[in-house]
Amino acid sequence: MSFVSYLVNGISLGSVYAIIALGYTMVYGIAKMLNFAHGDVIMIGGYVAFFAVSGMGLPPVLAVLISMVVCTVLGVVIEKIAYKPLRMASPLAVLITAIGVSYLLQNIALLLFGAAPKAFTSMVKVPAVVLAGGALTISGETIVTILTCIVIMIALTLFINKSKAGRAMMAVSEDKGAAQLMGINVNGTIALTFAIGSALAAVAGVLLCSAYPTLTPYTGSMPGIKAFVAAVFGGIGSVPGAFIGGILLGIIENLSKAYISSQMADAIVFGVLIVVLLVRPTGILGKNIREKV
Amino acid sequence: MKNKLSKQTKGNFITYGIVVAAFILVQILLSTGKVSSLMQGLLVPLCTYVILAVSLNLTVGILGELSLGHAGFMCVGAFASALFSKCTQTAIPNSGFRFFLAILIGAAVAAVFGIIIGIPVLRLKGDYLAIVTLAFGEIIKNLVNVIYLGRDSNGFHFSMKDTMSLNMEPDGEVLIKGAQGITGTPNDSSFVIGIVLVLITIFIITNLINSRTGRAVMAIRDNRIAAESLGINITKYKLLAFSVSASLAGVAGVLYAHNLSTLTALPKNFGYNMSIMILVFVVLGGIGSIRGSVIAAVILTLLPELLRGLNDYRMLIYAVVLIAMMLFNWSPKAREFRETITGKFSRRKKTQEEV
Numbered sequence: 001m002s003f004v005s006y007l008v009n010g011i012s013l014g015s016v017y018a019i020i021a022l023g024y025t026m027v028y029g030i031a032k033m034l035n036f037a038h039g040d041v042i043m044i045g046g047y048v049a050f051f052a053v054s055g056m057g058l059p060p061v062l063a064v065l066i067s068m069v070v071c072t073v074l075g076v077v078i079e080k081i082a083y084k085p086l087r088m089a090s091p092l093a094v095l096i097t098a099i100g101v102s103y104l105l106q107n108i109a110l111l112l113f114g115a116a117p118k119a120f121t122s123m124v125k126v127p128a129v130v131l132a133g134g135a136l137t138i139s140g141e142t143i144v145t146i147l148t149c150i151v152i153m154i155a156l157t158l159f160i161n162k163s164k165a166g167r168a169m170m171a172v173s174e175d176k177g178a179a180q181l182m183g184i185n186v187n188g189t190i191a192l193t194f195a196i197g198s199a200l201a202a203v204a205g206v207l208l209c210s211a212y213p214t215l216t217p218y219t220g221s222m223p224g225i226k227a228f229v230a231a232v233f234g235g236i237g238s239v240p241g242a243f244i245g246g247i248l249l250g251i252i253e254n255l256s257k258a259y260i261s262s263q264m265a266d267a268i269v270f271g272v273l274i275v276v277l278l279v280r281p282t283g284i285l286g287k288n289i290r291e292k293v
Numbered sequence: 294m295k296n297k298l299s300k301q302t303k304g305n306f307i308t309y310g311i312v313v314a315a316f317i318l319v320q321i322l323l324s325t326g327k328v329s330s331l332m333q334g335l336l337v338p339l340c341t342y343v344i345l346a347v348s349l350n351l352t353v354g355i356l357g358e359l360s361l362g363h364a365g366f367m368c369v370g371a372f373a374s375a376l377f378s379k380c381t382q383t384a385i386p387n388s389g390f391r392f393f394l395a396i397l398i399g400a401a402v403a404a405v406f407g408i409i410i411g412i413p414v415l416r417l418k419g420d421y422l423a424i425v426t427l428a429f430g431e432i433i434k435n436l437v438n439v440i441y442l443g444r445d446s447n448g449f450h451f452s453m454k455d456t457m458s459l460n461m462e463p464d465g466e467v468l469i470k471g472a473q474g475i476t477g478t479p480n481d482s483s484f485v486i487g488i489v490l491v492l493i494t495i496f497i498i499t500n501l502i503n504s505r506t507g508r509a510v511m512a513i514r515d516n517r518i519a520a521e522s523l524g525i526n527i528t529k530y531k532l533l534a535f536s537v538s539a540s541l542a543g544v545a546g547v548l549y550a551h552n553l554s555t556l557t558a559l560p561k562n563f564g565y566n567m568s569i570m571i572l573v574f575v576v577l578g579g580i581g582s583i584r585g586s587v588i589a590a591v592i593l594t595l596l597p598e599l600l601r602g603l604n605d606y607r608m609l610i611y612a613v614v615l616i617a618m619m620l621f622n623w624s625p626k627a628r629e630f631r632e633t634i635t636g637k638f639s640r641r642k643k644t645q646e647e648v
Contacts, residue, residue, distance in 0.1 A: 033420070092580075096359070099361075099615060100612050100613070104612035107606075107608045225427065229428070232421070232424070263472075271428075277425055
């Protein structure tokens with residue numbers, strides 16, 4: 001039974017990774033850049049929700065909404081100031097800028113909120129479910145996380161495939177120039193992608209902090225990197241890929257924590273990334289693109 | 294005679310000159326007692342950072358790939374050499390010779406890791422390469438934290454669990470104690486050795502850049518496919534540059550390890566934060582410019598210490614430096630702005646000439 005419990009917790013952690021990975025995968029698909037700062041947007045989302053609940057006494061649902069709005073604005077502002085001027089620059093320059101933004105967010109948070117961890121009270125008010133006569137307890141956070149992830153996945157898939165804006169996103173990721181000629185607002189579409197990704201990051205931040213209730217300025221960076229691993233694992237640019245990659249990674253991490261060594265769990269997760277990139281660089285669901293001269 | 298010196302050689306001599314001048318200046322200040330003990334403690338780390346920055350510049354500037362695992366190689370060099378020094382502390386009493394061997398061992402082990410990691414990593418490029426080097430750096434740091442190594446009359450004992458599972462004789466001594474790292478490393482590093490190593494590093498890198506090998510590596514950076522069609526062995530040259538860079542980072546690690554009596558692998562010293570800090574030095578100094586890396590590493594290390602109040606904002610400044618440099622160099626508006634400024638200057642020069 002303990003195995004099932006580890007597995008369920010792994011799926012829950014993986015759901016958070018999947019939500020974060022969506023932000024990476026969508027931005028990578030469209031802007032062809034690794035948004036290193038995405039993990040830190042999660043952290044900001046966590047702090048906003050924390051202060052909304054414990055500082056202003058707002059109900060959790062409202063706190064999540066506020067956090068989503070703040071992160072959306074933040075994501076769009078970051079894109080506008082730091083990434084947009086570099087659209088034509090070398091990938092190296094863009095990556096360094098993204099690292100810089102990530103550091104900037106961490107250190108602003110450090111100055112504003114201090115290094116001391118904040119005890120995050122869980123935003124989830126769903127009672128735990130006891131199964132199999134008490135042998136298996138699934139916490140409310142786990143249930144809500146998994147359900148949220150599934151809802152977000154379905155909604156996002158529908159949005160991308162059915163709505164006009166979603167199709168514009170697909171077109172821009174396929175070919176920016178051609179999309180512009182077809183009358184698509186490329187800059188607007190990229191900004192929209194950042195907005196959606198950042199709003200999802202806020203949700204992920206609240207879920208992550210509800211499950212692991214300490215909040216520091218560095219909370220977001222490791223899950224952020226791991227979620228990128230998940231996005232690569234599933235195939236970058238693919239929404240269902242992010243889901244599968246996230247869940248698998250969460251399970252791998254939790255099982256290796258339980259059965260191998262808790263100190264080695266991170267190393268194993270990164271090992272997975274290396275193996276995936278070497279064996280199948282495009283990930284599980286990615287498309288193979290050949291380089292042409 | 295003067296005409297025979299090429300522009301590059303002249304440039305290199307200026308770089309060496311700056312380092313030597315800085316060394317003499319520090320020695321004069323030291324002898325007059327104008328240097329606080331805090332600053333004195335900073336001299337060896339300063340050399341470490343300069344070596345790291347110069348060696349990372351080989352990967353970022355010359356090879357054109359972003360490595361975020363540079364601190365991992367430093368970690369490898371540091372632990373390998375510290376282990377060696379600790380084991381041979383009684384066998385080789387001459388500290389100078391022992392440190393010389395330690396440097397060679399640190400460099401060799403880091404180079405081997407550079408090759409092992411480079412073979413898979415260099416098949417990737419761009420963002421993927423960056424994230425995989427980051428992953429390797431974190432794996433190294435995590436692995437070092439779970440290694441337990443002991444020595445007794447039966448030889449070496451190795452474990453990845455704890456000291457108890459080493460199963461040692463009572464006379465045994467624990468050499469590496471997992472997360473507590475290595476304690477009791479001899480303090481062999483000094484500022485003089487540091488400066489010598491900095492000079493050697495600059496010598497190796499500049500000569501590599503100006504050699505046939507360096508030109509091949511730069512050709513690969515500028516256009517991989519074109520270079521390949523000219524018959525340049527891509528894998529060989531990439532791997533060579535990467536492992537030289539790793540090996541020199543290992544040397545920096547040796548210097549770092551022998552400056553401290555306790556060596557532990559923390560996120561602060563060997564994590565990716567450190568790798569990014571080195572990257573900041575390289576970026577501020579100018580990607581591809583060795584002299585720039587040296588100067589940037591010195592300024593960015595000393596500035597927060599000199600201006601005590603700035604220390605809280607140190608990382609914030611680093612972040613702003615990264616973003617500002619990139620925007621200044623690459624955004625179309627900043628480019629226009631720079632062109633108008635340089636245009637004005639050159640026009641003024643012309644008008645002066647006409648007058």
